[in-house]
Structure formats: structure tokens, C-alpha cells
Amino acid sequence: MTKASGRRRILLSAASFLFGLLTLLTVLGGGVWWLLAHPNTPVPPHWNPLRDLTVTAPVTPVTPYQLNRALADDALCRAALAEAGARFDPLDDLVVDQNCGIEGRGRLSGLVNARVTAVETRCATTLRLVMWEHHVVQPAAQQLLGTSVSRLRQIGSYNCRRMRTAQGQDNGWSSHATADAIDIVGMDLSDGRSLNLLADWDADGPEADFLRQIWRGACDWFRVVLGPDYNRLHADHFHLQGPGWGYCR
Ligand SMILES: [Zn+2]
Missing domain, CATH: 1.20.5 (Single alpha-helices involved in coiled-coils or other helix-helix interfaces)
Incomplete structure (x- = not known):
């Protein structure tokens, strides 16, 4: 050879x-x-990347993939919300200018189990919010407070404005200018209690533990989460923001 x-x-x-x-x-x-x-x-749907997101299905490694698909597609997003029983009544997009407006706009008034102060926001913001409610807020309320959350209190999602920092105004546009964020100030519980971030964040007891647990858990479903420990501008609310670089403080 x-x-x-x-x-x-x-x-x-x-x-x-x-x-x-x-x-x-x-x-x-x-x-x-x-x-x-x-x-x-x-293959169960919540393990199948070809299937659409079901909000109330158990969370698996496939869930973030299914969620991202629904976040990027308003028809999928609205279908997921409707299936979960959320109250999100679609409205025409709000077109203002290149910095401000609401894509995939709707009027949100109810999550999976809790109601929410009615607000105009994006489907994508709502979808992240219901994932947080169902997989973080309600389980934490059961575990730490022995009750459920009946109502989330928010103080705004859409606001055509630039970012605010503790030093003053920043040049960038706020995620609120596109309704990609929502601010939560507290919640009512089914047993009649009412929690406020301003009063209860630093209190002793299970209420503060609960608030800290749902703040940390929000980082699983939103990319930017700012709370009372971030700065004085957030002393009374959680800023929950969809797009971002992954910041949790
Ligand atoms: Zn905010």
C-alpha cells in the first residue's frame, strides 16, 4: 500500500x-x-418549545423561550392573557412620536387572580406582570402571610417623559415613555390587610419578608427592577421594567 x-x-x-x-x-x-x-x-406543552405559553403552567427551562415569543407577538400575548383570565381590553396603538407611544396597547384591570387599579399599558408589560403575580406574588402571599393578594395598586405605566435620577433629570427616555414599565405601590390582601411599600418595606414581620421576596422574584420576570433600597425616588414603589440590561436593586 x-x-x-x-x-x-x-x-x-x-x-x-x-x-x-x-x-x-x-x-x-x-x-x-x-x-x-x-x-x-x-411532551407536556410547558416542556415543548413549539407550543405557546400558558401563564398558569408550571415554570420549566422552556418557559422563558415561550414567554419571549409571546412578548414579541401581540396576538400571542393577548391570547396568553385571555387564557389566563386576565382583564386586558385591547385598544388601538397610541402613536405619539419616536420616543413616546404604546404598542400593543390595552386597558388592564385584572390579573390572573388579583385585580389591579385600571391602567393603559402594553400587552408585553401586562404579560410579565401576570407571570410575576401567578408564579411569585400569590405563592409568596400564601407561604408568608397565609392569604392571597386581591388587588395590586399601581401608580402608572405610560408617561411620556425622560428618566429621573436622584441627581435630577437624565438625558435618556424613561421606559414609561413606551409603557414598558409599571410602578407598584402596594397591595390589598384577601383577609382585609393592606400593604404599602413606604410603610411596610422596613417594618418587622412577615409583611416585610413578603415584600422583599416578591421584589426579588420580580427579577425573574422583568429585566429591570428597582425598589425602596435603590434610591429615595423609589422609596414608595417597585419600578418593574420589561426591556433592559438585567438590573435588580
Ligand atoms: Zn417606574
Whole structure:
């Protein structure tokens, strides 16, 4: 056997190995695709990246992917809210200028279980809010306070303004200018209690534990979360913002 033919044989066997591997991957990939796409797939919807988000389904590693798809598509977003029982009545987009306006606008008045002070906001902001309510706020209320939240109190989502900082006005536009944020000042509980961030954040007892737990949990569903510990401008509310660089303080 010459050196050249030996090399050719190695190349040929490498090529056939690669071909075999690609065939195997294609068959496996096709099999996985078929398994996920089949109408009677045994894969539960909340584990299936091809299925749409169900707000009240258990959270899995697939949930963020399903959520991102719904956040980017108003029809999917509204369908997810309707299925969850949220009250979000669609309105025409608010078009103001390049800095201000509300895409995917609606009038929000109810989440999955709690009501909320009625407000005009984006479907995407609402979807993050219901995920937070269902997967963080209500479980924490049951666990730490032995009751449920009947009403979230908010003080605004859309506001065509620039950012405010503790030093004064910043040059950038606020996420409120596009209703990509909502400010929460407190909540009413089903047992009659009422919580205020300003009064209860630094109090002793389960109410403060509850507020801190839902503040931290908001970071799972919003990309920017600012609370009373951030600065004096946020002493009385949580600023919950959809888009952002991942900041939780
Ligand atoms: Zn805010």
C-alpha cells in the first residue's frame, strides 16, 4: 500500500464517518421535531418549545423561550392573557412620536387572580406582570402571610417623559415613555390587610419578608427592577421594567 492510497483510505473513512454522523443527527433531529410537533405528542406543552405559553403552567427551562415569543407577538400575548383570565381590553396603538407611544396597547384591570387599579399599558408589560403575580406574588402571599393578594395598586405605566435620577433629570427616555414599565405601590390582601411599600418595606414581620421576596422574584420576570433600597425616588414603589440590561436593586 502506497502512502497516497493509505491517506485516501483515511480520508474516505473519515468522510463516511462524518456522513454517518450527519445522517444520525438528521434522523435524531427529525425524530425530536416529529415528537414535539405531533398533535398527540407525549411532551407536556410547558416542556415543548413549539407550543405557546400558558401563564398558569408550571415554570420549566422552556418557559422563558415561550414567554419571549409571546412578548414579541401581540396576538400571542393577548391570547396568553385571555387564557389566563386576565382583564386586558385591547385598544388601538397610541402613536405619539419616536420616543413616546404604546404598542400593543390595552386597558388592564385584572390579573390572573388579583385585580389591579385600571391602567393603559402594553400587552408585553401586562404579560410579565401576570407571570410575576401567578408564579411569585400569590405563592409568596400564601407561604408568608397565609392569604392571597386581591388587588395590586399601581401608580402608572405610560408617561411620556425622560428618566429621573436622584441627581435630577437624565438625558435618556424613561421606559414609561413606551409603557414598558409599571410602578407598584402596594397591595390589598384577601383577609382585609393592606400593604404599602413606604410603610411596610422596613417594618418587622412577615409583611416585610413578603415584600422583599416578591421584589426579588420580580427579577425573574422583568429585566429591570428597582425598589425602596435603590434610591429615595423609589422609596414608595417597585419600578418593574420589561426591556433592559438585567438590573435588580
Ligand atoms: Zn417606574
